[in-house]
Amino acid sequence: MLHRSIMLHAEDRIHALITRLRESAAPPERQALLDELTEIEASVHEVAHSVVDYQHVMDELDDNILVADKDEVVLYVNDAYIRHTGIAPEQILGKRITELLETGTYFTDPTVPEVIRSRKKVMKLSSMFGRPDSLGFVTGVPIFDDAGEIQYVVACNRGVSTFKELRDNFVHFVEAVNxxxxxxxxxxxxxxxxxxxxxxxxxxxxxxxxxxxxxxxxxxxxxxxxxxxxxxxxxxxxxxxxxxxxxxxxxxxxxxxxxxxxxxxxxxxxxxxxxxxxxxxxxxxxxxxxxxxxxxxxxxxxxxxxxxxxxxxxxxxxxxxxxxxxxxxxxxxxxxxxxxxxxxxxxxxxxxxxxxxxxxxxxxxxxxxVPPLREREGDVARLSQHFVSEFNKQYHKNVVLSPENIELLENYSWPGNIRELRNVMEYLVVCCAPNGHVDNSYIYGTFDLSNQNAYVEYDPDQSLNDAITAYEKKYLENALRYARNLKEASQILNIDPSTVSRKLRQHGLTLQGK
The missing domain is CATH 3.40.50.300 (P-loop containing nucleotide triphosphate hydrolases)
Known part of the structure; x- marks a missing residue:
């Protein structure tokens, strides 16, 4: 890229000299010089226009590119560098990195000096003075000549915001797959x-x-x-x-x-x-x-x-x-x-x-x-943790299921199977854990207790009141599977604790954790 730029510049200079010689009353010896310059111009033109215009390519990149020589003198910056930093070319081209650091217009922690000292690729985070929003990931790479000496250093800077966009795009991709x-x-x-x-x-x-x-x-x-x-x-x-x-x-x-x-x-x-x-x-x-x-x-x-x-x-x-x-x-x-x-x-x-x-x-x-979830012993806990981890990444949360949460989830029969479990985990991560912890009352609210085998078969020898009583007892038994004490039972059933206590006595039921 730099050699091509030099060639183009040389071509322009040679062409100017030839024009001046042609316009002057040149003696015969000057004609020989004119012929030689014309031949050189043709060779330079051929070389300059046979090389890929890498400068044009570099200017089309969205990353900030800076090229310095072995003495830290800035030789080139691409259009993205100028656009993203706001630094005009005349402010930086031809100047040493150390000089630019003193002006307060350069990045706080440049890679070029370190690359020259270490003769190795250097990667670091850096930002412009007074511009914390300009934080970027910088990679400096040495380019050696035939003698093994550093000839140039190329520094490439990509803003952190780009990586955030990549992360968000990746999250959307994972979400689509899952x-x-x-x-x-x-x-x-x-x-x-x-x-x-x-x-x-x-x-x-x-x-x-x-x-x-x-x-x-x-x-x-x-x-x-x-x-x-x-x-x-x-x-x-x-x-x-x-x-x-x-x-x-x-x-x-x-x-x-x-x-x-x-x-x-x-x-x-x-x-x-x-x-x-x-x-x-x-x-x-x-x-x-x-x-x-x-x-x-x-x-x-x-x-x-x-x-x-x-x-x-x-x-x-x-x-x-x-x-x-x-x-x-x-x-x-x-x-x-x-x-x-x-x-x-x-x-x-x-x-x-x-x-x-x-x-x-x-x-x-x-x-x-394919077995229903209720028959997959131990898998409710594993799947719950799996889905919570998935939705933590998707929604940038840090929700943790407690042993009490897991115990409650494992006691539920999951009539909707894995689809229902996944939806419940998403609900808990999004809505029910502002501090990272899930209260069991939110889990209770997601359970469909009407599906917990509370149906009572018709019995021609049983009155309606007896059937209602039997249904209520079965419903209570199912609900009590998820309660460790009277308070939790009242939350599940949405009735006050005194009513729960009375109905338990009425049906001869007890709370295991009471």
Whole structure:
């Protein structure tokens, strides 16, 4: 960059000399000089214009760039340096760093002198005198000549605000990854001991380890997998894990939510259609989701909601490995790995006649039952800490769960499973811990005690009053699981302590921690 600038300057000087010689009445010996200068001008022009204009490149950078020589004399600053510091070029070019320090216009802790002394790269934080907002991360790098002596020092300064923007962008990126639909946050992709990427669950319970073992067994096969489990347990993430660690990881992965497609559009969406098949159709026809998944993986989510007439066509497509577009006559061969998922009891639907038994057995090749959170012993604490850590980073908080918080969380049955737990942890981090500690009363408020098995079956031999009394007793028993004393019980039930005490005596109940 600097050599090119010198070349351009030399070219201008030579051109000026040639012009003066031509305008003078030059004797013959001066003509020889003129010829020589003309030849030199041509060579300098060729060199100057054959080198990349690095100065232009440097001026387009957003980082502050300064170049000094071995004597600390500033030779160059780029446009960003001038723009960000407010220092005019004439204030700094041609001056020594030590002189600039004395004027109070330079940075408080420059790297150039230290680079020259140490002959090594130097990194440090520095700011301009009287400008704390100008704090930046400075890197000074020595450039050596052929003799191994320092020829230049290049200092690059990037403001701390840039790193803050990078941090915020990274936080948004992590949030987007972790906020995948469902219980996305409890699955991470990490290498195992053999170097193969496998899904590592957050949790060590035997129940979830069995799921992990199944994923490891099926991921490299083409066997059809049926994933079942309650809403919120992370079925879709299990499917993601199988796909991402399979031999088809670089091929398409198409997810179909069978509950969201109108019955009238099911066949055309799945199998596509030829042009002119029906009113309003695309004039050139349309590829279906099955074709889009060809050579890859197809997830049939909420398969239990598929209409009966489509179940027969789906079965035929899976069995024959081919589909025919709506309005078409030409079969299209397919190579698809199928994964289905549902929170329905498909066996019950088969008995009721709302799901085809032949399709059920076609899908039920490798069943993976994802356990509900209440059956994952010890994982509530692990997942809670995991989510709190995630949201602490996202919202720049420092919330800590106490042993009492963990005990309370573990005693709840989590009907919404991991999705519910994740939402509760986000609520606690954002709203309920101004001092970093969570009061149990906030946790109580998030629990849906109506789902805690308080339902009382109809008994024809029982009066309404007796049924109400039985329901109240069951409700109290469930609520008391989360209370250590009378005060906490009154907070959970939202009634005064004297009423709690009276009802406990009425139903013959006691507080374990009382």
């Amino acid at each position: 906020n995948l639909q469902g219980a996305a946050g409890h699955v991470q992709m990490v290498p195992n001991s053999s170097g193969i990427v496998t899904p590592q669950m957050v949790g060590e319970s035997p129940a979830i380890q069995r799921v992990y073992d199944l994923i490891e067994n099926v991921r490299q096969t083409t066997a059809t997998v049926l994933i079942t489990g309650e809403s919120g347990v992370g079925k879709e993430l299990i499917a993601d894990a199988i796909y991402r660690t399979s031999s088809r990881a670089e091929k398409p992965f198409i997810k179909v939510n069978c509950a969201s497609i109108p019955a009238s559009l099911f066949e055309s969406e799945l199998f596509g259609y030829e042009r002119g098949s029906f009113s309003g159709a695309n004039a050139s026809g349309k590829q279906g989701l099955f074709e889009a998944a060809n050579n890859g993986t197809l997830l049939l989510d909420e398969i239990g909601e598929m209409p009966m007439d489509m179940q027969a066509k789906l079965l035929r497509a899976i069995q024959n490995n081919e589909i025919t577009r709506v309005g078409g006559i030409r079969p299209i061969k397919l190579d698809i790995r199928y994964i289905a998922s549902t929170n329905c009891d498909l066996k019950k639907k088969v008995r009721e006649g709302t799901f085809r038994s032949d399709l059920y057995y076609r899908l039920h090749v490798i069943p993976i039952q």
